[in-house]
Amino acid sequence: MALKITVIGTGYLGATHAAAMAELGFEVLGLDVVPEKIAMLERGETPMYEPGLEELLRRHVAGIEGSSGRLRFTLDWAEAAEFGDIHFVCVNTPQKHGEYACDMSYVDSAVDSLAPHLKRPALVVGKSTVPVGSADRLAARLAELAPAGERAELAWNPEFLREGFAVEDTLHPDRIVIGVRSERAEALLREVYAVPVGEGSPFVVTDFPTAELVKTSANSFLATKISFINAMAEVCEAADGDVAKLAEAIGYDDRIGRKFLRAGIGFGGGCLPKDIRAFMARAGELGADQALTFLREIDSINMRQRGRMVELAREALGGGPFLGKRVAVLGATFKPDSDDVRDSPALNVAGQIHLQGGQVTVYDPKGMDNAARLFPTLAYAPSALEAVRGADVVLHLTEWREFRELDPAVLGEVAASRILLDGRNALDADLWRKSGWTYRAMGRPTA
Numbered sequence: 118m119a120l121k122i123t124v125i126g127t128g129y130l131g132a133t134h135a136a137a138m139a140e141l142g143f144e145v146l147g148l149d150v151v152p153e154k155i156a157m158l159e160r161g162e163t164p165m166y167e168p169g170l171e172e173l174l175r176r177h178v179a180g181i182e183g184s185s186g187r188l189r190f191t192l193d194w195a196e197a198a199e200f201g202d203i204h205f206v207c208v209n210t211p212q213k214h215g216e217y218a219c220d221m222s223y224v225d226s227a228v229d230s231l232a233p234h235l236k237r238p239a240l241v242v243g244k245s246t247v248p249v250g251s252a253d254r255l256a257a258r259l260a261e262l263a264p265a266g267e268r269a270e271l272a273w274n275p276e277f278l279r280e281g282f283a284v285e286d287t288l289h290p291d292r293i294v295i296g297v298r299s300e301r302a303e304a305l306l307r308e309v310y311a312v313p314v315g316e317g318s319p320f321v322v323t324d325f326p327t328a329e330l331v332k333t334s335a336n337s338f339l340a341t342k343i344s345f346i347n348a349m350a351e352v353c354e355a356a357d358g359d360v361a362k363l364a365e366a367i368g369y370d371d372r373i374g375r376k377f378l379r380a381g382i383g384f385g386g387g388c389l390p391k392d393i394r395a396f397m398a399r400a401g402e403l404g405a406d407q408a409l410t411f412l413r414e415i416d417s418i419n420m421r422q423r424g425r426m427v428e429l430a431r432e433a434l435g436g437g438p439f440l441g442k443r444v445a446v447l448g449a450t451f452k453p454d455s456d457d458v459r460d461s462p463a464l465n466v467a468g469q470i471h472l473q474g475g476q477v478t479v480y481d482p483k484g485m486d487n488a489a490r491l492f493p494t495l496a497y498a499p500s501a502l503e504a505v506r507g508a509d510v511v512l513h514l515t516e517w518r519e520f521r522e523l524d525p526a527v528l529g530e531v532a533a534s535r536i537l538l539d540g541r542n543a544l545d546a547d548l549w550r551k552s553g554w555t556y557r558a559m560g561r562p563t564a
């Protein structure tokens with residue numbers, strides 16, 4: 118009989134995973150503790166913007182016309198425990214307030230709520246990003262609480278999806294990594310992932326700590342690449358070099374690779390910043406903090422980019438205070454194709470300039486509502502054109518496609534001065550300059 122799957126936590130990761138599992142042909146039950154979330158998902162809607170996800174949900178959520186009916190939702194732990202052969206734990210692990218460490222309370226409470234109902238053999242699979250050592254601790258907790266005892270087993274299967282590509286990354290992952298303690302657990306997960314593995318996704322089988330560490334080290338490596346190129350941008354600026362050319366040239370070396378070498382205002386979002394901090398905190402607990410001191414520098418280079426952008430804007434406006442100056446900000450989300458504004462470099466820059474007296478007007482294709490909730494005192498415009506109207510300087514801070522398609526001549530008609538600062542090194546410098554704009558980007562020559 119085909120495996121039945123539950124997905125615990127239907128946020129970003131869980132909703133995507135649940136829909137993808139249904140797409141692969143499994144019967145899926147998604148569980149959440151928030152009734153409003155369940156109600157939305159049952160209508161085939163998501164609380165966040167993610168390309169392709171609502172379409173996928175509508176293809177499978179039971180009760181929606183024409184759907185496969187393979188995906189249902191519940192608030193009931195006993196129902197979930199009874200339903201699933203495999204339970205994927207997909208809850209959030211945010212940064213603890215005022216600390217570097219990660220908050221494990223949602224993962225802990227998911228296991229504590231599910232386990233007492235597990236009466237028959239089941240595999241509980243953690244997908245959340247956790248400090249190394251968590252799986253070991255959770256396995257013991259599971260065996261202790263579950264009536265099925267040792268037959269309620271744990272495995273770890275980190276998730277690498279990127280916002281904006283969540284559906285694609287889940288259905289066609291770069292790799293699947295599992296940490297297991299038994300052949301049975303491995304066999305069950307091989308069955309779950311048979312389709313992507315058949316299509317060529319590598320399948321890496323390892324132990325608990327390695328599986329947990331793969332995720333945090335992958336994110337640390339990505340963060341390091343970005344901060345590395347941002348450090349090179351600083352040196353390029355001092356030496357009149359061009360970091361975009363430099364990135365292209367070093368990227369042709371296969372060992373380095375061209376991706377994740379775009380200099381600018383740095384990384385943000387709900388993952389990279391908090392994951393490298395939680396990793397440092399955990400290494401400290403393990404007595405291995407010296408191994409990760411470099412991540413402190415990666416973090417501080419990253420945070421410095423935001424301040425450098427503010428200074429670039431001040432310089433562009435003549436060097437004085439921002440008071441009375443009009444600043445247009447294009448982009449509010451931490452990356453394009455997402456409405457996520459968590460730890461967004463763009464909003465941080467906008468907020469800093471606002472606090473220093475600048476009149477900031479923000480436009481973002483999808484992130485306006487979330488941005489306005491977080492920064493209600495900023496002004497928001499309904500389009501890029503309206504944000505730019507009357508602006509003394511324009512800051513391009515999130516590289517949406519819509520901004521690449523803007524006509525610099527049209528914007529030039531409404532701006533008070535034609536000064537564009539590209540905080541993402543993503544616009545066509547020549548095009549803007551031809552239309553009479555002063556184009557500046559971090560780490561690149563002024564003309």
Ligand code: UDX
Nearest residue numbers: 276277278279280377378379383384385386388451452
């Ligand atoms: C990241 C990881 O990529 C993903 O594998 C993991 O599962 C979750 O964390 P995500 O947070 O969606 O995914 O964003 P990502 O695409 O990695 O971008 C992170 C930040 O880095 C964004 O703010 C982006 O603008 C910035 N970035 C990215 C750069 O500044 N330069 C680059 O070259 C690439």
